[in-house]
Amino acid sequence: xxxxxxxxxxxxxxxxxxxxxxxxxxxxxxxxxxxxxxxxxxxxxxxxxxxxxxxxxxxxxxxxxxxxxxxxxxxxxxxxxxxxxxxxxxxxxxxxxxxxxxxxxxxxxxxxxxxxxxxxxxxxxxxxxxxxxxxxxxxxxxxxxxxxxxxxxxxxxxxxxxxxxxxxxxxxxxxxxxxxxxxxxxxxxxxxxxxxxxxxxxxxxxxxxxxxxxxxxxxxxxxxxxxxxxxxxxxxxxxxxxxxxxxxxxxxxxxxxxxxxxxxxxxxxxxxxxxxxxxxxxxxxxxxxxxxxxxxxxxxxxxxxxxxxxxxxxxxxxxxxxxxxxxxxxxxxxxxxxxxxxxxxxxxxxxxxxxxxxxxxxxxxxxxxxxxxxxxxxxxxxxxxxxxxxxxxxxxxxxxxxxxxxxxxxxxxxxxxxxxxxxxxxxxxxxxxxxxxxxxxxxxxxxxxxxxxxxxxxxxxxxxxxxxxxxxxxxxxxx
Ligand code: ADP
Ligand code: MG
Numbered sequence: 001x002x003x004x005x006x007x008x009x010x011x012x013x014x015x016x017x018x019x020x021x022x023x024x025x026x027x028x029x030x031x032x033x034x035x036x037x038x039x040x041x042x043x044x045x046x047x048x049x050x051x052x053x054x055x056x057x058x059x060x061x062x063x064x065x066x067x068x069x070x071x072x073x074x075x076x077x078x079x080x081x082x083x084x085x086x087x088x089x090x091x092x093x094x095x096x097x098x099x100x101x102x103x104x105x106x107x108x109x110x111x112x113x114x115x116x117x118x119x120x121x122x123x124x125x126x127x128x129x130x131x132x133x134x135x136x137x138x139x140x141x142x143x144x145x146x147x148x149x150x151x152x153x154x155x156x157x158x159x160x161x162x163x164x165x166x167x168x169x170x171x172x173x174x175x176x177x178x179x180x181x182x183x184x185x186x187x188x189x190x191x192x193x194x195x196x197x198x199x200x201x202x203x204x205x206x207x208x209x210x211x212x213x214x215x216x217x218x219x220x221x222x223x224x225x226x227x228x229x230x231x232x233x234x235x236x237x238x239x240x241x242x243x244x245x246x247x248x249x250x251x252x253x254x255x256x257x258x259x260x261x262x263x264x265x266x267x268x269x270x271x272x273x274x275x276x277x278x279x280x281x282x283x284x285x286x287x288x289x290x291x292x293x294x295x296x297x298x299x300x301x302x303x304x305x306x307x308x309x310x311x312x313x314x315x316x317x318x319x320x321x322x323x324x325x326x327x328x329x330x331x332x333x334x335x336x337x338x339x340x341x342x343x344x345x346x347x348x349x350x351x352x353x354x355x356x357x358x359x360x361x362x363x364x365x366x367x368x369x370x371x372x373x374x375x376x377x378x379x380x381x382x383x384x385x386x387x388x389x390x391x392x393x394x395x396x397x398x399x400x401x402x403x404x405x406x407x408x409x410x411x412x413x414x415x416x417x418x419x420x421x422x423x424x425x426x427x428x429x430x431x432x433x434x435x436x437x438x439x440x441x442x443x444x445x446x447x448x449x450x451x452x453x454x455x456x457x458x459x460x461x462x463x464x465x466x467x468x469x470x471x472x473x474x475x476x477x478x479x
Contacts, residue, residue, distance in 0.1 A: 004041075004044065004075060004077065004079065005349075006040070006041040007349065008075075008346065008349045009038075009041040009046055009079065010038060010041070011342065011345055011346035011349055012046075012071050012074050012075055012079065012346050013038055013046060013048075013071075014342050014346070015070070015074055015339070015342045015343040015346045016067050016070045016071055016074070017033060017036075018335065018338060018339040018342050018343075019070055019339060019343075019367070020033050020063065020066070020067070020070075021033070021335060021339070022176070022333075022335060022336055022339055022367075026175060026237065030203050030205060030206075030236075030237075031205055032055070032058060032059060032062070032063065033063070035050065035051050035055065036048045036049065036050060036059070037049045037086075039084060044077065044078060044079050044080060045079075045080050045081075045082050046071070046079055046080070046081050046082070047081075047082045047084060048081055048082070048083055048084070049083075049084055049085070049086045050083055050084070050085055050086065051085075051086055052085060052086075053085050055085075056083045056084075056085055059083060060083060064081060064083070067081060068080065068081055074343060074346060074347060126201075127191075130187060130191060130199045130200060130201055131200065131201045131202060131206075132184050132187045132188050132191065132199065132201050133184055134188060136180065136181045136182075136183075136184035136185050136188060137185050137188050137189070138151070138154075138155065138158075138185045138188075138189060140181075140185075140309070140313065141178065141181055141182060141185055142302060142305045142306045142309050143302075144298050144299060144301065144302030144305065145296075145299060145302070146177075146295065146296040146297060146298045146299060146302055147177075147178060147182075147295050147296070147298070147302075149293055150171055150182060150293045150294065150295050151182060153166065153169055153171075153291055153293050154169065154171070154182045154183070154185060154186050154266070155189075157169050157186050157264055157266055158185070158186040158187075158189040158190055159189075160190060160193070160194050160197065160231075164264065165291075166290050166291035167259070167264050167265060167290055168255075168259070168264075168265035168266060168267060168286075168287060168289075168290035168291075169265070169266040169267070169290055169291050169292075169293070170266070170267045170268070170269060170273065170287055170290060170291070170292040170293070171183060171266070171267070171268045171269075171292075171293060171294070171295060172268065172269045172270065172271055172272055172273075172292060172293075172294050172295070173270070173294045173295035173296065174270065174295075174297070174332075174333070175270065175333065175335070176332075176333035176334050176335030176336060177295040177296070177297060177298075177333065177334060178295055178334055179236070179268040179295060180236055180268065182295075183201070183234050183236055183266055183267075183268050184201055184234065186232065186234065186266055187199045187200075187201050187232060187234050190231075190232050194231075197231045197232065198229060198230045198231045198232070199230070199231065199232045199234070200227070200230045200232070200233055200234065201234040201236065202233070202234070202235055202236070203235075203236045203237055203240075204235055204236065204237050204238050204239075204240040204241045204251075205237070205240055207235065207241075207247065207251065208240070208241065208244055208247045210223060211223060211246075211247050211250050212247075215246075220250075223250075224250070224253060224254060224257075227254040227257075227258075228254065228257045228258065228261075230258065230263060231263055231264065232263065232264045232265070232266075233254075233258055233263065233264070233265045233266075234265075234266050234267075235251075235265070235266075235267045235268075236267075236268050237268060237269065237270065238267050238268065238269045238273075238276075239269045239270050239271065239276055241279070242276050242277060242278040242279055243278045245280075248279070248280050248283060249280070251283070252280060252282060252283050252286070255283070255286060256286070259286065265290075267287070272292060272294075273287050273288075273292070297331070297332055297333065298334060298337075300327055300328070300331075303326075303327035303330070303331070303334075303337055304320075304323050304324060304327045306334060306337060306338075307323040307326055307327060307337060307341055308320070308323050310338060310341055311323070311341065311345075314345060316345045316348075316355075317354065317355070318341070318344075318345075318355060319355070321357060322344075322355055322356075322357055322360045325357060325360050325361065325364070326340050326341065326344075326360060326364060329364045329368065330364065330367075330368070336367070339367060340360070340363050340364055340367055343363045343367070344359060344360055344363055347359060347363070358465065362465070376419065377415050377419055377421055377425075377426065377429045378429075379467070380411055380414045380415055380418065380419070380467065381395060381396075381411055381429070381430075383463060383466050383467055384407060384410060384411045384414065384463060385407075387459075387462065387463060387466065388403075388407045390403075390404060390407055395407055395408050395411055395430065395431070396430060396431035396432075397431060398431070406455075408430060408431075408441065409441035409442075409444055409445050410445060410456075410459055410460070410463065411430060412426055412427075412430055412433075412437075412438050412441040412442060413441060413442045413445040413446070413460075414460075414463060414464075414467070415429070415430075415438075416438065416442045417442075418464075418467060422435075423435035423438045423439060426438045445460075
């Protein structure tokens, strides 16, 4: 079994997280995945902590399989996950303590503290008071034309020593473009430079949940009071408040109180507020008194710079050539860009090998999904034919010679797995065979592959590699 170090496990976990982040809606990600934290890694068992028992069960029924499959794919070994419920810690905001929604202990599942501390995997955890993630700083944020105005606006709001010409500040833009990063950078800057400043970062879902909890437990006054003592309030993804009328009203009160007391407020949304359906007009006009600025998708140079910067922070040797390949293929979104990088770094650390262009390409191909860049059937025939040195006509022909049958079956299997052609069309492409022949070929090859037949394993591996190189080249030509 491959031996995995705790830090490689951390990288793998980060890669699983970023994969999920790009696959599930942001609110599900922030509600369910973000709060998970690594406790330790031991005997190929990754211990993850969930805030509540309910949370644990939800992860188990919705995400556990996906996470385990991802870890297995990335590591080539069976990494199991053990979910444990966190010790019952009350949440606190700037010293004021309030009850966790569901204080459940799981003592039988909790690892002994000392033992956990020893092998504790270092991962950036949000601060328990401000909820800020220390990773999101201005220093770690790469400036480009796509974000320089937004960044400057955030820097000004994050400087308590000066009057800020805009308050509130709204950042808007598509997913994965750095809104959360910049928003939290304001908070991290203020916490660093102003001792005692009360900063709170909250997602609008969390705000809503806390509010509902306060209503349920008749603690609305406490809730409002707690928010009103804050010097800088950062609210992420306010679009989720759109349909929640009561929460919006409460938010409006909090907002007004802070605003009138001259406190600073920054918000993010996925689009300009005027485009948000279901937002209270009063709230919109309040926001209008500040500045709204948007984040654009990064251009090529910024994408390369983000990758190189991230690698430098991790002391990971990423060549310009590889950064270039990733930035060429992943164009729309920084989160996706980072996802490829994190997966690459994790694999290299795991296999103890340097990053190669081939590996980077394989990861890009896996992450971009095969839909965008499927090799056409003709290309598969061409690659298979040249790989084995047999003609395309021979593959299509009637010969039952053993080697030819094998090559033909491989070609059909690759077509079933790498294109979305119907079986009938695959049969037709391979010399007018019917769909049951294709199924038989595919099943035979799969069986031999599952039985680790070296001939099949080697052929598949090489062919898939050749085909994926082709898909990337053609993908870049198309874009
Ligand atoms: P959003 O909130 O807009 O969906 P995030 O702030 O979560 O996006 O950004 C996604 C990821 O990309 C984060 O890990 C963030 O650190 C990173 N990121 C985005 N923009 C930049 C940038 N300009 N420089 C460095 N990292 C960035
Ligand atoms: Mg965000």
